[in-house]
Amino acid sequence: MHEPARLFGTPLSNYYNKVKIALIELERPFTEVLHLPGEQWPDKGSPSGKIPFLETADGFIYESQAIVEYLEDTTPDHSCYPSSATEKARCRELTQTIELYIELPARRLYPAAFWGRPFQQNLADEVLQEVSHGLRILGRRALFSPWIGGNNFTHADAASWTHLTTVSNALRALKQPDVLSEGIPNLRDYLKHALTRPSIERADNDLRQAWHNRNQKTTS
Ligand SMILES: N[C@@H](CCC(=O)N[C@@H](CS)C(=O)NCC(=O)O)C(=O)O
Structure with missing residues (x-):
């Protein structure tokens, strides 16, 4: 059972929505934390200062594709990729x-x-x-x-x-x-x-x- 992750960003962001769709598809529990560009970035959240970033039990992850791959790697029972390499x-x-x-x-x-x-x-x-x-x-x-x-x-x-x-x-x-x-x-x-x-x-x-x-x- 996964701890709920926290997704930081805003639904106005296309990269945020890419990660949100992955979370839903992989049936991962998560909450959304509104975090607008221009606000002060949390020290640990996103080294680039960009959204989205995800707070997980393993720490903060930024860059939408890295987040998607992390979610895939840590969800053994579901995948949104085909099986062949x-x-x-x-x-x-x-x-x-x-x-x-x-x-x-x-x-x-x-x-x-x-x-x-x-x-x-x-x-x-x-x-x-x-x-x-x-x-x-x-x-x-x-x-x-x-x-x-x-x-x-x-x-x-x-x-x-x-x-x-x-x-x-x-x-x-x-x-x-x-x-x-x-x-x-x-x-x-x-x-x-x-x-x-x-x-x-x-x-x-x-x-x-x-x-x-x-x-x-x-x-x-
Ligand atoms: N390569 C990044 C792009 C993320 C990105 O560009 N996010 C935009 C919002 S859609 C952002 O944070 N813009 C504010 C900025 O560039 O400072 C990713 O995949 O996460």
Whole structure:
């Protein structure tokens, strides 16, 4: 029986939601601790100062992928990876492709898209080029039939849903071309299908509620 872990961060964060989906899928008990970027970081929590980080009986763990792998390694009775080493590597390829070549470049637009900072079209043009390149890489491996790697839900779907939703929301907020749907023709269907998974449905509801709370705070 696992001690409940404490997940630090906010449902507004795509990396936080990736870990939260893993916790739910692996049936690990956990509580959520609201911890916003900009607050003073706990000394032990996250050496990078970023969220998410997880407090476990073994100490604090940061970096979402390290947390996911830790949860896999310490949950002997469940897994969100295929059993074969090659298939597992495929899931990690997909996750890294999305994070390094799509989410990371797109992240440069989040201050303008989500936090009211000034928008620069030349920055957006650069980002769109980089994201389109990332989508071409992703297209060489991703199946989206119905899950990103094929028949079964894996951790790569948690990453895919949370990051692609966030990037898509950012581009829409900034009225930029929908390069995601151009690069992944069945993206809409995939994201819709992802919401049939209870873990993703819960993360999505919590995300919407967190935006609602934040918007109410900023308008009151
Ligand atoms: N590579 C990190 C990325 C985490 C990340 O970028 N988190 C964002 C929130 S989604 C953050 O903490 N931003 C605040 C900052 O960069 O200082 C991970 O996988 O955990």
